[in-house]
Amino acid sequence: MAQLIRTFILVFFISALLLGCSSNQVNEDLTTAIPKESSEKLQEKPANTYLNETENTDAVDEHLDSSKVEQSNTEQSGTTNQKIKYYVNRNYFIKPVNPDDPNKVVLLTFDDTPRGENTVRILNILDKYQAKAIFFINGHYAVKNKELVKEIYNRGHIIGNHAWWHENLNYLNEEDTKNEIIKVSDLVEEITGERPKYFRPPNGALAKNPYAKEILANEQMQRMNWSLGSRDWEIVKPELAEKVVEEIKNNVISGSNILMHDIEITANALDKILAFLVEEGYTFVLPTEVIIEN
Ligand SMILES: [Zn+2]
Numbered sequence: 111m112a113q114l115i116r117t118f119i120l121v122f123f124i125s126a127l128l129l130g131c132s133s134n135q136v137n138e139d140l141t142t143a144i145p146k147e148s149s150e151k152l153q154e155k156p157a158n159t160y161l162n163e164t165e166n167t168d169a170v171d172e173h174l175d176s177s178k179v180e181q182s183n184t185e186q187s188g189t190t191n192q193k194i195k196y197y198v199n200r201n202y203f204i205k206p207v208n209p210d211d212p213n214k215v216v217l218l219t220f221d222d223t224p225r226g227e228n229t230v231r232i233l234n235i236l237d238k239y240q241a242k243a244i245f246f247i248n249g250h251y252a253v254k255n256k257e258l259v260k261e262i263y264n265r266g267h268i269i270g271n272h273a274w275w276h277e278n279l280n281y282l283n284e285e286d287t288k289n290e291i292i293k294v295s296d297l298v299e300e301i302t303g304e305r306p307k308y309f310r311p312p313n314g315a316l317a318k319n320p321y322a323k324e325i326l327a328n329e330q331m332q333r334m335n336w337s338l339g340s341r342d343w344e345i346v347k348p349e350l351a352e353k354v355v356e357e358i359k360n361n362v363i364s365g366s367n368i369l370m371h372d373i374e375i376t377a378n379a380l381d382k383i384l385a386f387l388v389e390e391g392y393t394f395v396l397p398t399e400v401i402i403e404n
Contacts (some may be wrong), residue, residue, distance in 0.1 A: 140198075161198045181257040197400040203365040204395055214364040216387060218243035219336060221272055221310060223372035224258035226253050228283045231377040233265055241394040243267050244334070245372075246310040249274030249294040256301050263302045268397040271295055271331065280318040281313050287321040295329060308334045308397070332401075336369035338362060342376045351378035358383050360392040364392070 196215070198203050203219045203377045218236070223229060223245050236243060242255055247269060253258050273279070273290040282290060295305045309331045316322050316333065326333055338361055342354045354375055358368065370376045387394075 114404060129137065130156070138222060150387060194401050196375045196395055198332075198334060198367065198403045202335045202367045204367055204400060205365055213385065214390070214392045214393045216362060216365070216392050217367045217397065218370055219246060219310070219334075219367065219401065220376070221243070221369060221371050222276065223247050223272075224255045224262065225372045226255050226258060228374050228377035229255070229258050229262070229372055230378060232372060233262065233267075235377070235380045235384065236267070237265065238381070239388060239394070241384060242396050243394075244270045244308055244397045246270040246272035246308070247294065247298070248272050248276050249297055250276075252294070252297055252301075256297075259298065259301045268308065269298050269302060269304075269306055270310055270334070271306040273309050273312050276312040278313050278315050280315045281320045282319060282321075284321045287319055288325065291322065291325050291329070295331070305329065306331060306334050310334050310336075336366070336367045338366040338368045340370045340376065340379075342371050342373060342379070346373070348374040348378050351375050351382075354379040355382045355386065359386055362387070362390075362392070 194207060195211075196206055196217075197203050204215055206213070206215070218241060220232060220243055224247060245267055249257060259269060271291060271294045274293050275290065277286070277290055279290065281288060291309070299305045307330070309326055309329075311322070311333065314335045325331075338358070340354050341357050345353045345357075352372075362368070369381075
């Protein structure tokens with residue numbers, strides 16, 4: 111009998127050991143199966159967290175001379191009497207140049223675009239509300255969707271640079287940094303005839319890369335992070351769009367610089383987000399009206 115019990119215990123332990131191994135294996139496989147883009151997006155931190163980090167505080171050093179920017183904006187808009195009404199402060203909030211300006215405003219931005227499946231849906235909803243946005247494009251998407259880049263531009267939005275492969279710039283050498291940033295600007299110029307004026311570093315990270323700072327200065331490109339993350343990149347599932355709407359409803363304030371992505375959940379949520387903002391009296395800042403604070 112004792113022999114039987116010992117055998118049973120031994121079999122039990124061996125089975126448990128084998129099961130443990132196989133479940134670990136499954137986890138590993140799942141981890142490696144996550145597409146590069148999704149795992150990168152998970153690292154993109156909401157602004158609330160990000161604002162506490164030191165990286166955001168160095169941004170002010172990278173700002174360009176405002177007169178140069180105003181001139182660039184004038185050129186970009188194609189008019190000679192373009193008024194600069196807003197600036198972006200060091201925490202990436204949109205502030206009116208005139209402190210007595212009573213308007214409630216937000217800036218809409220879409221990252222990791224144009225991916226194609228949802229881009230036109232997003233564009234159509236923006237048109238419905240006559241809202242303009244900055245689309246921060248990645249080169250690897252844009253090169254496959256050049257006609258969409260043109261479409262975004264033709265509908266009056268601004269094309270921003272969000273790096274070619276969405277690499278974290280803090281870990282890149284000079285050559286790779288150049289490729290990440292300059293190649294995107296070259297591509298945008300090839301498609302639209304204009305080089306981007308705004309740069310949003312992937313994951314908001316740039317502080318440890320002196321080459322990136324130099325390139326932004328040479329390119330007269332303004333760094334622009336965000337002040338309100340929609341968390342669409344964390345919530346992700348298209349059927350949970352209502353959660354993204356709630357995220358905006360609960361956290362938006364005048365001057366919010368809202369980060370969204372070119373993904374299905376956001377396309378599902380956008381109509382409700384914009385309807386809410388209009389109902390609450392917000393207007394949408396024209397990106398050409400914005401400069402970075404000196
Ligand atoms: Zn991104």
